[in-house]
Amino acid sequence: MATWKIAPALAAGCAAILKPSKLASVTCLELGEICKEIGLPHGVLNIVTGLGHEAGASLASHPDVDKISFTGSSATGSKIMTTAAQLVKPVSLELGGKSPIVVFEDVDLDKVAEWTVFGCFFTNGQICSATSRLIVHESIAVEFVDKLVKWAENIKISDPLEEGCRLGPIVSEAHYKKVLNCISSAKSEGATILTGGRRPEHLKKGYFVEPTIITDVTTSMQIWREEVFGPVLAVKTFSTEEEAINLANDTHYGLGSAVMSNNLERCERLSKALQAGIVWINCAQPSFIQALWGGIKRSGFGRELGEWGLENYLSVKQVTRYTSDEPWGWYQSPSKL
Numbered sequence: 001m002a003t004w005k006i007a008p009a010l011a012a013g014c015a016a017i018l019k020p021s022k023l024a025s026v027t028c029l030e031l032g033e034i035c036k037e038i039g040l041p042h043g044v045l046n047i048v049t050g051l052g053h054e055a056g057a058s059l060a061s062h063p064d065v066d067k068i069s070f071t072g073s074s075a076t077g078s079k080i081m082t083t084a085a086q087l088v089k090p091v092s093l094e095l096g097g098k099s100p101i102v103v104f105e106d107v108d109l110d111k112v113a114e115w116t117v118f119g120c121f122f123t124n125g126q127i128c129s130a131t132s133r134l135i136v137h138e139s140i141a142v143e144f145v146d147k148l149v150k151w152a153e154n155i156k157i158s159d160p161l162e163e164g165c166r167l168g169p170i171v172s173e174a175h176y177k178k179v180l181n182c183i184s185s186a187k188s189e190g191a192t193i194l195t196g197g198r199r200p201e202h203l204k205k206g207y208f209v210e211p212t213i214i215t216d217v218t219t220s221m222q223i224w225r226e227e228v229f230g231p232v233l234a235v236k237t238f239s240t241e242e243e244a245i246n247l248a249n250d251t252h253y254g255l256g257s258a259v260m261s262n263n264l265e266r267c268e269r270l271s272k273a274l275q276a277g278i279v280w281i282n283c284a285q286p287s288f289i290q291a292l293w294g295g296i297k298r299s300g301f302g303r304e305l306g307e308w309g310l311e312n313y314l315s316v317k318q319v320t321r322y323t324s325d326e327p328w329g330w331y332q333s334p335s336k337l
């Protein structure tokens with residue numbers, strides 16, 4: 001995702017400093033090597049590794065950094081915005097989400113089961129736009145959720161270097177514990193873990209969590225409201241389109257959303273009604289370099305990718321040249337007195 005920022009920044013003529021996550025610095029350093037190989041002039045792209053509260057915070061508050069483009073959690077985004085405000089520094093923020101996937105009763109259940117599983121469990125749910133809140137029509141809920149459980153239990157969980165792996169480990173020990181904690185809080189609040197919720201039996205080490213589906217969820221539960229950033233799907237049912245929209249929008253996030261229905265007029269209505277920066281119709285997660293990316297509400301602001309991504313690093317300047325031979329004439333000339 002670093003290239004979502006670096007490519008348009010360099011194309012717009014800016015020099016850039018990339019500060020990767022401490023958990024994912026190596027690929028960014030490799031990107032630096034590639035830039036050297038292709039002859040990018042020294043100093044145009046600078047990569048500073050380090051801890052967020054040290055390296056990240058220092059960059060955010062540095063008077064020579066003219067613009068901050070941040071991808072990360074809403075909590076850190078808020079800190080960065082506070083820091084940047086001191087110097088009236090522009091920011092664009094790509095933050096967290098708790099994205100809904102709304103499934104109507106007229107769909108092909110198997111096709112939509114695969115999209116639902118992919119939308120939430122792809123890269124272990126460690127995607128900002130993971131469609132982690134399933135809102136399914138009550139008339140198909142039992143059959144659909146039953147299928148989801150079968151799809152989830154069929155996912156190959158293994159060392160990501162193993163052939164056919166579709167779910168690897170969580171990024172760190174701390175995050176692994178956070179994911180398990182979210183699941184146990186849901187349980188203690190009265191939700192039901194239909195499948196998953198623990199380490200797979202065949203993997204004795206590594207931060208693996210089985211794909212998890214949770215029902216009997218209420219809208220006040222943490223599992224419905226807060227981002228897990230792990231392979232955890234929370235399920236609620238609806239009876240009318242209006243109820244589905246209200247459930248989908250009842251969140252302080254607004255990044256992704258998906259609607260699954262064979263009625264394209266209904267999809268169109270929902271794509272307008274859903275309060276999110278991204279709407280997928282009859283799919284979830286495919287993203288394209290030409291199509292804008294970004295959220296509303298606490299998922300942030302600003303858009304990356306496509307021509308919108310370039311605008312983050314451009315500043316429009318007004319230049320006015322006076323072309324008339326006539327004087328301006330607002331004041332009376334003293335020579336005429």
Ligand SMILES: NC(=O)c1ccc[n+]([C@@H]2O[C@H](COP(=O)([O-])OP(=O)(O)OC[C@H]3O[C@@H](n4cnc5c(N)ncnc54)[C@H](O)[C@@H]3O)[C@@H](O)[C@H]2O)c1
Nearest residue numbers: 020021051052053056057072073076079094095096097128
């Ligand atoms: N909207 C998007 O496009 C998008 C994409 C990917 C991830 N995300 C979000 O990112 C989060 C997961 O990533 P994470 O765990 O790395 O997030 P994080 O907020 O913990 O860290 C993100 C970055 O901020 C830095 N940082 C931490 N404290 C800082 C501070 N005080 N000042 C400046 N920088 C600081 C970290 O070092 C890291 O590089 C999730 O919430 C996810 O939804 C959003």
Ligand SMILES: NCCCC=O
Nearest residue numbers: 126127128129285287
């Ligand atoms: N497919 C893009 C995902 C970006 C957020 O994590």
